[in-house]
Amino acid sequence: xxxxxxxxxxxxxxxxxxxxxxxxxxxxxxxxxxxxxxxxxxxxxxxxxxxxxxxxxxxxxxxxxxxxxxxxxxxxxxxxxxxxxxxxxxxxxxxxxxxxxxxxxxxxxxxxxxxxxxxxxxxxxxxxxxxxxxxxxxxxxxxxxxxxxxxxxxxxxxxxxxxxxxxxxxxxxxxxxxxxxxxxxxxxxxxxxxxxxxxxxxxxxxxxxxxxxxxxxxxxxxxxxxxxxxxxxxxxxxxxxxxxxxxxxxxxxxxxxxxxxxxxxxxxxxxxxxxxxxxxxxxxxxxxxxxxxxxxxxxxxxxxxxxxxxxxxxxxxxxxxxxx
Numbered sequence: 001x002x003x004x005x006x007x008x009x010x011x012x013x014x015x016x017x018x019x020x021x022x023x024x025x026x027x028x029x030x031x032x033x034x035x036x037x038x039x040x041x042x043x044x045x046x047x048x049x050x051x052x053x054x055x056x057x058x059x060x061x062x063x064x065x066x067x068x069x070x071x072x073x074x075x076x077x078x079x080x081x082x083x084x085x086x087x088x089x090x091x092x093x094x095x096x097x098x099x100x101x102x103x104x105x106x107x108x109x110x111x112x113x114x115x116x117x118x119x120x121x122x123x124x125x126x127x128x129x130x131x132x133x134x135x136x137x138x139x140x141x142x143x144x145x146x147x148x149x150x151x152x153x154x155x156x157x158x159x160x161x162x163x164x165x166x167x168x169x170x171x172x173x174x175x176x177x178x179x180x181x182x183x184x185x186x187x188x189x190x191x192x193x194x195x196x197x198x199x200x201x202x203x204x205x206x207x208x209x210x211x212x213x214x215x216x217x218x219x220x221x222x223x224x225x226x227x228x229x230x231x232x233x234x235x236x237x238x239x240x241x242x243x244x245x246x247x248x249x250x251x252x253x254x255x256x257x258x259x260x261x262x263x264x265x266x267x268x269x270x271x272x273x274x275x276x277x278x279x280x281x282x283x284x285x286x287x288x289x290x291x292x293x294x295x296x297x298x299x300x301x302x303x304x305x306x307x308x309x310x311x312x313x314x315x316x317x318x319x320x321x322x323x324x
Contacts, residue, residue: 232267
């Protein structure tokens with residue numbers, strides 16, 4: 001393998017088709033919704049990076065604190081020769097794991113999996129410069145639909161799914177995703193999973209509704225995406241960002257509330273959508289977890305929880321699990 005390779009598993013029209021399908025299903029449902037993946041065009045990704053630096057948004061700092069403190073233990077427990085990262089983005093936090101595995105002397109391959117080819121190419125360029133001898137095999141794929149992990153890399157593999165992204169999936173989606181991942185892993189492989197934890201609802205809501213309004217702009221960015229990609233005529237000023245704590249399901253919901261009765265044309269999917277004044281459209285769920293719940297969901301998918309770490313304040317959890 002050369003220093004950097006890229007495999008595209010998505011057809012060229014994948015995102016256009018997926019966006020049209022999601023918009024048709026979500027905006028014709030009795031309770032309107034859109035999946036959060038459509039936040040992340042170039043501007044949305046920049047806004048999310050801004051969010052991770054806000055004082056209210058603790059998850060990124062908390063997870064980094066765990067990785068900083070425990071990367072050596074994670075490396076020793078996994079003995080991984082290949083690190084696979086799902087939803088890798090810029091791969092910045094991953095460097096803590098790469099450094100630990102390199103220091104242990106086992107690291108040979110890094111496989112970042114992401115929907116963004118440009119992000120993978122940029123991360124691959126930097127990593128091959130900073131980690132001489134490391135083989136980087138980027139995979140352009142939507143891992144929530146199909147994993148497509150490369151099998152030509154060295155075993156054992158450590159699959160990292162960080163950032164609390166698992167919480168954006170509904171419970172049945174989480175179960176299906178974890179089962180599919182288990183089916184692709186072999187004895188000796190391991191899963192490193194990041195999960196945001198249940199805590200004071202005031203802390204949770206503030207993390208998704210910051211005082212500076214960055215998350216509100218991020219939430220409304222999905223409307224800009226629909227306007228650009230589907231020729232829609234959403235007026236972002238006609239919607240207000242809202243974040244709620246759902247105590248029954250133990251998740252945060254982000255919603256956009258229509259400030260008036262309005263009609264939105266979406267020519268790209270031949271839809272006209274009516275919004276009543278005060279009607280809300282859900283744009284994200286972000287489930288929060290407890291250790292026992294994480295262990296139970298992993299067990300149901302065929303994993304055994306081996307290690308559990310949290311940051312000093314107990315805000316975020318990292319679990320290391322093995323297929324059984």
